[in-house]
Every structure is written in structure tokens, then in C-alpha cells.
Amino acid sequence: MKKFEYTINDPVGIHARPAGLLAKAAKALDSTVTIATADGRSAAASKLMALMGLGIKQGDTVSVLIEGGDEEANAVAMEQFFKDNL
Amino acid sequence: MILLQGKGVSKGVANGPVYFFQRPGITITNAPASNIETERERISAAQEKSIAQLNDLAEKVRQETGDETALLFETHAMFVEDEDYVECMMDTLAEEKCTAERAVEIAGEKFAAMLAAMDDAYMQARAADIKDVTRRILNNLMGIVEGGIDSEVPVILAADDLAPSETIQLDKSKILGFITQGGSGNSHTAILARTMGIPAISGLGDTLKPELGGRMAYIDGETGQVAVEPDDITLAAFQAKYEKQQEMKELLQTMKGQEDVTLDGRKIMLYCNIGSPEDIAAVLSNDGRGIGLFRSEFLYLASDNYPSEEEQFQAYKEVAAAMEGRRVVIRTLDIGADKQVGYFGLQKEENPALGVRAIRICLNRPEVFRTQLRALYRASAYGKVAIMFPMITSVWEVKECKRACQKVMAELDTEGVPYRKDTEIGIMIETPASILVAEELAKEVDFFSVGTNDLTQYTLACDRQANDLGKFFDPHHPAVLRALKIAADAAHKAGIWIGICGELGADMSLLETFLAIGIDELSVSPTSVLPLRAQIRKSIAKTCTLELLEC
Numbered sequence: 206m207k208k209f210e211y212t213i214n215d216p217v218g219i220h221a222r223p224a225g226l227l228a229k230a231a232k233a234l235d236s237t238v239t240i241a242t243a244d245g246r247s248a249a250a251s252k253l254m255a256l257m258g259l260g261i262k263q264g265d266t267v268s269v270l271i272e273g274g275d276e277e278a279n280a281v282a283m284e285q286f287f288k289d290n291l
Numbered sequence: 292m293i294l295l296q297g298k299g300v301s302k303g304v305a306n307g308p309v310y311f312f313q314r315p316g317i318t319i320t321n322a323p324a325s326n327i328e329t330e331r332e333r334i335s336a337a338q339e340k341s342i343a344q345l346n347d348l349a350e351k352v353r354q355e356t357g358d359e360t361a362l363l364f365e366t367h368a369m370f371v372e373d374e375d376y377v378e379c380m381m382d383t384l385a386e387e388k389c390t391a392e393r394a395v396e397i398a399g400e401k402f403a404a405m406l407a408a409m410d411d412a413y414m415q416a417r418a419a420d421i422k423d424v425t426r427r428i429l430n431n432l433m434g435i436v437e438g439g440i441d442s443e444v445p446v447i448l449a450a451d452d453l454a455p456s457e458t459i460q461l462d463k464s465k466i467l468g469f470i471t472q473g474g475s476g477n478s479h480t481a482i483l484a485r486t487m488g489i490p491a492i493s494g495l496g497d498t499l500k501p502e503l504g505g506r507m508a509y510i511d512g513e514t515g516q517v518a519v520e521p522d523d524i525t526l527a528a529f530q531a532k533y534e535k536q537q538e539m540k541e542l543l544q545t546m547k548g549q550e551d552v553t554l555d556g557r558k559i560m561l562y563c564n565i566g567s568p569e570d571i572a573a574v575l576s577n578d579g580r581g582i583g584l585f586r587s588e589f590l591y592l593a594s595d596n597y598p599s600e601e602e603q604f605q606a607y608k609e610v611a612a613a614m615e616g617r618r619v620v621i622r623t624l625d626i627g628a629d630k631q632v633g634y635f636g637l638q639k640e641e642n643p644a645l646g647v648r649a650i651r652i653c654l655n656r657p658e659v660f661r662t663q664l665r666a667l668y669r670a671s672a673y674g675k676v677a678i679m680f681p682m683i684t685s686v687w688e689v690k691e692c693k694r695a696c697q698k699v700m701a702e703l704d705t706e707g708v709p710y711r712k713d714t715e716i717g718i719m720i721e722t723p724a725s726i727l728v729a730e731e732l733a734k735e736v737d738f739f740s741v742g743t744n745d746l747t748q749y750t751l752a753c754d755r756q757a758n759d760l761g762k763f764f765d766p767h768h769p770a771v772l773r774a775l776k777i778a779a780d781a782a783h784k785a786g787i788w789i790g791i792c793g794e795l796g797a798d799m800s801l802l803e804t805f806l807a808i809g810i811d812e813l814s815v816s817p818t819s820v821l822p823l824r825a826q827i828r829k830s831i832a833k834t835c836t837l838e839l840l841e842c
Contacts, residue, residue: 217413221420222362225369253373254402257417260409 207271207280211287218262221253223290228253230286235274238283240267250283292522295498297470298758299515301484301491304533305468309519310446311504312453319392319429330384330391334377337391337431341371344427370424376402392432399425440465447508449499453480463487463569468510470517472499474758482794484512486570488818492517494758543821547578551824553806557832560812561820562618564792568609573817578824581618583740583814584679584792585610587663588625591632597659603666611674618675620717620740620792620814623663625649625681629756644754649682654691664699668710677715679740684724689735692716719792721745726774729781739782740814743793747771766795772840776808783809790814799826807835 215223231238231250238250240259243266248255250269261267269287271280324330345368353361370376379398383389387397399421407418429435440446445467452473453461458480469484474493484491490512499517508519509529518525551561562583563574574582590598590606611619626632627648640646653660667678680692693716703710718725718732721742725732733739743766748755750771753764765771775791782789790812795801797819805813815823 218411220413221366221417225366228369228373249374252375253369254375254405254421257414258405258409260411260414262411 207276208268209280209284210266210268211284211291212266213261213263213291215291216263218265219256219259219291221257224253224256226290227256227286230283234271234279234282236271236276236279237273238279239270239272241270242267292525293503293519294525295470295495295517295519297492297495297499297515297517299490299512300474300481300493301469301489302513303468303488303490304509304511304529304536305447305490306509306529306533307445307447307467307507308442309449309470309503309506309508310440310442311501312440312448312450319390319396321389321393323388324384324390327384327388330389330394331381333391333432334380334384334395334428337395337428338371338377340431341424341427342368344431345371367420367424367427370421371428392429395425395428395432399428447510449503450480452493453483458483468492468512470495470499470510472496482816483566485794485797485816485818486564486566486573488573488816543825546821546824546828549824549828551580551827553827553830553832555831555833557806559806559810559827560618560788560790561824561827562620562790562792562812562814563817563820564814565610565817568606568613570817571610571613575613577817577820579817579820581620582610582614583618583620583790583812585619585621586625587621587623588630591624591626591635592630596634597662600662600666600669603663604669607666607670607676608673611670611676614674616675618677618715620677620679620738621667621670622679622681622719623650623667624653624659627652644748644756650680650688650692651682653680654688657695660695661699664695665702668696668699668703668714669708671711671714672709676711677717677738679717679719679738681719681742682721682745683718683732684722686728686731686735689718689732693735719745720778720789721793722749723774726777729778730784733781733785733787736787738787738812739778739789740792740812741775741778741789743771743791743795746774746793747795750774766798767801767839769840769842772801772804772808775805775810776837776840779808779810788812797823799823801839802826802830803835804837804839806830806832807837 213219228251239247240250240256241247242259242261246259248259250256269283271283345364349361349364352364376398379401380394383394383397403418403421406414406421409415440462442465445465447468447470448466449470452471466489468489469480469491471480471493472495474480481491481493490510492510492512492515503519506519508517509521510517511529511532518529521529551559560580562581563579564584565571565574565582566586567589590603607621626635627637627646628643637647647655667676670676683689696716700710700712715737717736717738717740719742720726720739744755747766751764751768753760779789788811791810792814796813797815813823
């Protein structure tokens with residue numbers, strides 16, 4: 206399992222559009238990607254509504270867990286995605 | 292060939308496939324489904340169709356308006372694909388043993404509620420997106436098409452009869468003509484058809500059968516004839532008429548830019564009736580010189596909650612600005628009677644035409660009235676807006692309306708919002724009471740505009756919605772024409788102008804009578820402007836007589 210932490214820069218947090226892009230990006234990977242908040246809630250990155258339900262705001266730090274498949278490469282891809290979009 | 296005979300309510304010949312209007316709003320029941328597996332497949336199919344539609348839509352708007360809107364539709368497509376959302380539908384199916392529709396509805400409500408409960412305004416607002424997406428899936432499940440017309444080519448729209456809220460939502464670029472089972476010349480379908488300048492036939496009754504759907508037909512809005520798959524002789528007759536109609540259209544084009552004046556120099560203000568800002572294009576292309584009646588109801592009918600001041604302001608401003616300083620008479624809310632709006636929560640009335648409608652609703656609900664007046668006055672800064680109050684029967688009503696206007700103007704003064712202080716205020720003359728106290732009313736306002744449909748209905752005690760009154764419903768009745776004369780004399784005595792904004796204004800056979808009575812303004816469907824102008828320019832006002840006022 207690979208894991209990294211990321212602090213959200215986007216002023217409206219993980220809102221609908223980036224959440225949609227994230228879900229799409231996560232689905233394309235052969236790993237299971239899970240997003241966890243500091244207060245212990247989590248959701249699969251491939252599930253748009255569940256992601257929105259986490260209510261992640263600007264300044265929140267989330268943990269991103271990558272399990273199965275090519276964890277190494279997928280973690281790099283996810284980290285890049287967060288930097289570009291969130 | 293199948294020939295049907297109805298009543299022609301909007302002139303013209305059209306030719307195209309018959310298409311039956313699909314009515315949304317099939318109620319979703321709690322009834323159990325017979326086969327859950329079938330329902331499961333139905334949801335999957337509707338889901339796939341929705342995703343495809345949304346992606347197509349995204350592609351289309353990307354080319355037209357750019358990425359921003361396209362992303363919205365793409366996000367909607369992602370909602371439809373969301374695993375939890377779909378899982379919730381499927382679980383509901385299994386647990387409740389309900390129909391696909393009910394399962395989709397429950398899932399939509401659940402997710403919309405989840406977002407609405409979040410402590411973040413942005414996420415709360417996304418609840419509306421979920422509702423939108425849910426409605427799309429439901430529409431696909433039930434075979435309902437937005438705009439009511441699921442056809443690539445323009446059609447002859449067939450229906451039992453159309454409600455005002457339904458006609459507003461129609462995709463008008465797809466309609467060549469209307470044919471309806473019920474309805475009368477005064478129905479909203481007929482009025483809409485005349486505004487659009489397309490033929491319409493009503494009162495076809497049971498002869499208009501669903502199996503005619505998809506078959507080619509010619510319709511003639513003058514004779515009321517519908518010919519489905521016409522034989523050669525009938526076809527030739529229709530085609531000849533169609534060609535003549537095109538020739539006439541070209542001839543009328545020469546009337547553009549000409550003054551509306553009789554041979555002996557009497558000028559008439561020739562204005563247009565419109566129902567939404569979309570109609571402005573028709574006004575300008577037909578060279579209408581102003582708007583004599585802008586029905587503000589579309590804002591209320593097309594929405595499922597009270598339209599905001601901003602929403603109204605934008606619509607009024609759009610029309611005022613587009614008319615570039617020419618007069619735009621906007622009528623305040625005129626619902627009730629045949630135009631019902633659910634969220635107003637109006638009581639069901641035994642006799643709605645005589646009930647709480649139009650100005651009565653506004654005076655009973657000052658907040659609704661105030662919102663509209665604020666929007667109207669704010670729009671007055673962008674053109675020449677005039678405000679008109681409908682269904683007036685008493686002087687005190689007009690005084691109360693004017694007080695409401697004063698109050699709104701004072702508010703805008705305090706807020707420093709621009710508006711025109713000299714905005715004209717007028718009233719509709721459409722009740723016998725207003726005729727009898729016309730002299731007193733004229734002293735209170737800047738103009739009169741006669742609504743002939745209602746004036747005829749109330750004067751002759753004939754329900755305008757009933758289609759079997761026939762010869763009893765006679766807008767040419769001397770009583771109606773004499774009422775016009777009384778109102779015109781009262782208006783001129785007080786030095787104000789009087790117009791006609793009802794259907795009668797475009798009645799060529801009455802033009803001479805109107806000239807003799809001294810009507811100053813005629814407000815008609817945009818497509819009636821050029822024919823009427825041609826007629827006015829051939830008339831001599833001095834020789835017109837009042838003979839039709841005799842019994």
C-alpha cells in the first residue's frame with residue numbers, strides 16, 4: 206500500500222467538477238484509491254457522490270491510499286493529479 | 292387519404308409529419324413491480340441513455356459556448372455513472388420491490404438530501420444538480436422528452452389541448468402547425484399559433500386519432516381542414532394555396548419601413564403582443580413599432596416557484612433594451628381563471644373567471660406585487676417601459692396600484708437605483724364595470740388598452756373557454772363595439788390614448804369601425820402587423836362610419 210498526504214488548495218475544496226475528474230482518474234487506475242479525512246472518514250476516490258459527501262474544504266489535509274496494482278506508478282499519477290486540480 | 296374537419300384558428304397552410312405531444316408528469320406510484328429484473332434492466336438502459344445524452348450535450352455546447360458549460364454536463368454525466376447512486380437505486384428496487392421510476396426517485400431524493408444537509412453553501416446548491424440528473428433519468432425511463440417533441444424534423448403538433456405552461460415549454464423551432472382535439476379560437480394554443488404565424492386547427496374531436504402519428508399531412512388553418520396523406524387532387528389544391536401564401540408574404544415585405552397612416556393622415560400606433568422576450572425577434576422582423584402588450588405570465592408559468600425580482604428584471608430589461616426606446620407596455624401578473632400556477636396555492640373556484648385573478652391576486656398579496664413592480668421600475672431605466680394593470684373594475688383599485696408604485700419608487704430612490712419617474716401607468720379595459728366608470732378611471736392613468744377577449748366574455752356573459760357557444764360568442768356584437776366607443780370617448784375627454792390589445796385588434800373587418808371610434812393604438816400578433824399596415828394605408832378615416840354599432 207502507498208500513501209501520501211495532500212492539503213487542498215482549491216478555494217471551494219473538492220467540489221463537483223474536480224470530484225468528477227478525480228473519480229474518472231481513479232477509475233482509470235488498476236489500484237483502489239481511497240481518500241481519508243483527518244477526522245477519520247473515508248471514501249473510494251472512484252465514487253463521486255461519496256467524495257462530495259466528505260465535504261473537503263480548502264486547507265483540509267487528506268490522506269490518499271493506493272492499494273493493489275502498480276502502486277508505485279499510480280501513487281505518482283494521483284499525486285500529480287492532486288497538484289494539478291486540487 | 293384521410294380528411295378531418297376542425298375549426299381554423301390560425302391561418303396558413305403547412306405540410307409535415309403529425310406528431311403527438313408527449314405529456315410529462317405521469318405520476319409515480321408506490322405500486323409493486325411485477326418483475327424486479329425487468330426494472331433493473333430499465334434503470335440500466337435509462338442510465339446509459341442519460342449518459343449518452345449528457346455527453347452529446349456537452350459536445351454540442353463546447354462548440355457553441357465553450358468549456359465552462361460543457362464541464363457542467365460532463366459532471367452531470369459523472370453523477371449518473373456514480374456507483375453509490377446507481378447502487379442505491381438497485382438496492383431500493385430489491386428492498387421495496389417497487390418500479391424503476393420509484394427507485395430512481397428515492398435515490399435522487401436521498402442524495403439531494405445528503406448534499407442539502409451539508410454545512411457548505413456550495414455543496415447545498417449541488418442538490419439541484421442531483422435533482423436535475425434524477426429528472427433526466429426519470430424522463431428517459433418514462434419516454435418523456437424535454438420540450439415535448441422528440442423529432443429531428445419540424446412537425447405538425449397534435450394534442451388534446453395544450454395548457455399555457457405546456458405551450459411555453461415547447462421547442463417552437465420544431466413546430467409547423469397545431470392540430471388539437473379540443474380548444475377554441477381563444478385557447479392559448481390558438482393565440483400562440485397566431486403569435487408564431489403558423490397555422491392551427493382546433494376542435495377536431497375524436498377524429499384526431501393517435502394512429503395518425505408519424506403520417507404526412509397538409510393542414511389549412513383557414514378552412515380548418517387536415518388532409519392526411521392527401522390524394523393528388525387535394526395535394527394540388529393545398530400546394531397552390533401554399534404557394535399563394537408565400538407570394539403574399541413577399542408582397543407584405545414591401546410594407547416594411549412604411550408609416551402607419553391612413554390616406555387622410557390619421558396616424559395609428561401599430562404595436563405587438565408578445566408572451567416572452569423570445570418573441571422580440573418576430574416583432575422586429577415584422578416591423579412592429581412598439582410592444583402594446585407584454586404578458587408577464589410566462590415568468591410565473593414557466594417556473595415552479597415565485598420568480599425573483601432579478602429574474603423578472605432581466606426579462607423586462609431585455610425587451611425594453613431590444614425595442615430601443617420604443618414603447619413597451621408590460622402587463623402585471625394576470626393569472627387565475629384559465630391560467631393556473633400551482634405554487635400560488637389559489638383556492639379552487641366554482642367560477643374562476645369571476646374569481647380571484649389578475650390584479651385581485653396582486654392587491655391581496657402585496658409582496659408578490661412589490662417584487663414585480665420593483666423589477667418593472669428597474670427595467671424602466673433601459674428603455675420606454677409602461678406598466679399596465681389587468682382586470683380593473685374600480686377607481687380604488689387603480690389608486691391602490693398607484694400607491695404601490697409610489698412606494699416602490701421611493702424605495703428605489705433611497706437605494707439609489709436608477710428608474711424613470713415618468714414611466715406611464717395604464718389599465719386594461721376588459722370589464723363592463725370599467726366601461727361604466729371609464730371617465731373617472733381615465734383621470735387616474737396615462738392610457739387605456741382594451742382586452743377584447745375578456746371584454747366580450749364579460750359583456751356577453753359568454754365563457755371564452757367554452758367551444759360550443761358558437762354564434763352566441765360574437766366579438767362583433769354591437770354591445771362590445773359600443774363599449775369600446777364609450778371607453779374611447781372617456782379616454783379622449785381626459786386627453787389620454789386608447790388602444791386595443793385583444794385579438795380583435797387584428798380583425799380587418801373592424802378596422803373602419805376602430806378608425807371611426809378613434810382608437811389610437813392597435814396591438815396585434817407580430818405576423819398581423821404588415822397585413823394590417825397595408826389595410827390602414829388604404830383607409831380613409833374621415834369616411835369611416837359607426838354603422839356596426841347599430842343593432
